Amino acid sequence: MRGQRGAALAELAIVMPLVLLLLLGMLDFGKMFRDWIEETQLASEGARLAAVNYCPDPSLGDCGWSTLTPPCPVSGPQCLAWYVANKAGTSELRPPGRAASSTAPAQNAAQACITFPNGTATKVGDPVEVTVKVVYHWLNYITSQAGFASTPLSGKATMRLESKPASTATVCWPTTGGAGT
Numbered sequence: 001m002r003g004q005r006g007a008a009l010a011e012l013a014i015v016m017p018l019v020l021l022l023l024l025g026m027l028d029f030g031k032m033f034r035d036w037i038e039e040t041q042l043a044s045e046g047a048r049l050a051a052v053n054y055c056p057d058p059s060l061g062d063c064g065w066s067t068l069t070p071p072c073p074v075s076g077p078q079c080l081a082w083y084v085a086n087k088a089g090t091s092e093l094r095p096p097g098r099a100a101s102s103t104a105p106a107q108n109a110a111q112a113c114i115t116f117p118n119g120t121a122t123k124v125g126d127p128v129e130v131t132v133k134v135v136y137h138w139l140n141y142i143t144s145q146a147g148f149a150s151t152p153l154s155g156k157a158t159m160r161l162e163s164k165p166a167s168t169a170t171v172c173w174p175t176t177g178g179a180g181t
Contacts (some may be wrong), residue, residue, distance in 0.1 A: 024139060032136050032153070034046050038089055039110060039132040039155030046084035046130035047157035050114050054080060064164075074173070077114070077166060081173035084112040084130065093134060095174050110134040113172040120168045121159060129158045 011147040020064040036087075058062025065072035065079040088110055097109035110132050118126045132153035 042132045043130045043155040047159040050128045051159040053163045067119040078171040081112045081171045085173045115170045116168045131156045
């Protein structure tokens, strides 16, 4: 009887780490899937705002970007990319991202980019594309020391312009981030 209890404990010691890794992996996959859905939603919302040439307050010279809380730290068309990036629902995806800790690596904020696939001579009806991207770190509480197991995630949406944009330059916010670490 005593030898059987010892064998059961040895079997548990072998199987338990695998079961925990499987359970944590399923939870992490759910978190990654939620981040991907949120990026896709942000891209769709950003494409809609870019398609209508969104301006919070047209009566102001800077289109009202400085009146938002917090105010847009940049000027011009980059403010729409900033606005989209700051609409993320989780603090990990909103700028400035998550700082590194003893249990997890730093997480860059999602990067929102607005592009015009047809180039600079855009007109009403031409496409505007918004991409929101970030690098997701798998099981970051386990792999933080190894520095591997990361996957780039991106959400993308394209809509037709309903009004001519103020600028057709490709803009991103943050200017570095989403595709990095």
